[in-house]
Amino acid sequence: DVKVTQSSRYLVKRTGEKVFLECVQDMDHENMFWYRQDPGLGLRLIYFSYDVKMKEKGDIPEGYSVSREKKERFSLILESASTNQTSMYLCASSLKWYGYTFGSGTRLTVV
Amino acid sequence: DQQVKQNSPSLSVQEGRISILNCDYTNSMFDYFLWYKKYPAEGPTFLISISSIKDKNEDGRFTVFLNKSAKHLSLHIVPSQPGDSAVYFCAASTGRGSGGGADGLTFGKGTHLIIQP
Numbered sequence: 537d538v539k540v541t542q543s544s545r546y547l548v549k550r551t552g553e554k555v556f557l558e559c560v561q562d563m564d565h566e567n568m569f570w571y572r573q574d575p576g577l578g579l580r581l582i583y584f585s586y587d588v589k590m591k592e593k594g595d596i597p598e599g600y601s602v603s604r605e606k607k608e609r610f611s612l613i614l615e616s617a618s619t620n621q622t623s624m625y626l627c628a629s630s631l632k633w634y635g636y637t638f639g640s641g642t643r644l645t646v647v
Numbered sequence: 648d649q650q651v652k653q654n655s656p657s658l659s660v661q662e663g664r665i666s667i668l669n670c671d672y673t674n675s676m677f678d679y680f681l682w683y684k685k686y687p688a689e690g691p692t693f694l695i696s697i698s699s700i701k702d703k704n705e706d707g708r709f710t711v712f713l714n715k716s717a718k719h720l721s722l723h724i725v726p727s728q729p730g731d732s733a734v735y736f737c738a739a740s741t742g743r744g745s746g747g748g749a750d751g752l753t754f755g756k757g758t759h760l761i762i763q764p
Contacts (some may be wrong), residue, residue: 540690571675576656579736580754583656594751631719636752638690639682 539563539610542627548645550596557616557642559627566631567646568610570594570602572622585610650674653755661763666724668758670737673718677739681724681752682711685734689753694735695722724760732762 543558563595569584571594581594583602591602599621603611612627614621622645628636652671660666670680678699683691697704697711697720704711710723724731738752 545688546717571722571754576756578653579738579754581751584751592751627656628690636693638692640714641688 540627540629540637542625542639542642543640544642544646545640546643548647549614549617551646552617553614553617553646555617555644556645557612557614557625557644559610559612559626559629559639561610561629561637562610562628563608563631563637565637566607567629568604569628569630570600570610570612570634571626571628572596573604573626579626582612617644619646622646648656648673648676649756651737651755653735653737655739655758656756657759657761659761659763660727662729665727665732666722666727666762668722668724668737668760670720670722670755671718672720672739674739674741674753675718676682676741677753679740680711680713680720681738682709683736683738683754685736685757691736704752710748720755727760727762727763732760734759 540561549555567586570582571579573579580596585591585604601613625642627639630636681696682694683701684694693707695709695711697713713720732759736757737755
């Protein structure tokens, strides 16, 4: 089974901090994604990557950046955390454009 | 502009009956549709999918129907069980992929299904 691991289940950070959310997959998948989930808004795509060092903006990239230095790892970076970035963050990977496998999520609270 | 719409935030169904979750889309370029199920504090898990060349796909208790002319799909769960209580997300893709990379699934806002005993 494909495993997508997100480094933290819960995080509390202060406004203005730089925050790193890490995601690792173990099945040599080409594609990796970062979504955030908010009540009433569903899942919204922040960034995705279809190859090492490649990245594409999703629907809501503002305030975020990403890094993919190795195929198995895709990091989401909040350059200066703000309270409106309090959310559940979900990482996913896929071999093709379908068949996404999600991690368990990181619940980030910015205070 | 919301391209994938799930107009029912919640749905309550009695155990043993049929659950029908609906999803509408606006982008005519979507050609692959998926349903994901999500429990609290867990990531979504894939449930069932359908390609636009089909109008029905069945997997055990789960059946997805696609009406392309109406840009509508639905997920039927028969019979509904307590473990089916979860949030269900409809998702769609234009199917760009291999070589060009994935363009990311577009999700609806989800429907919270509650199975009453």
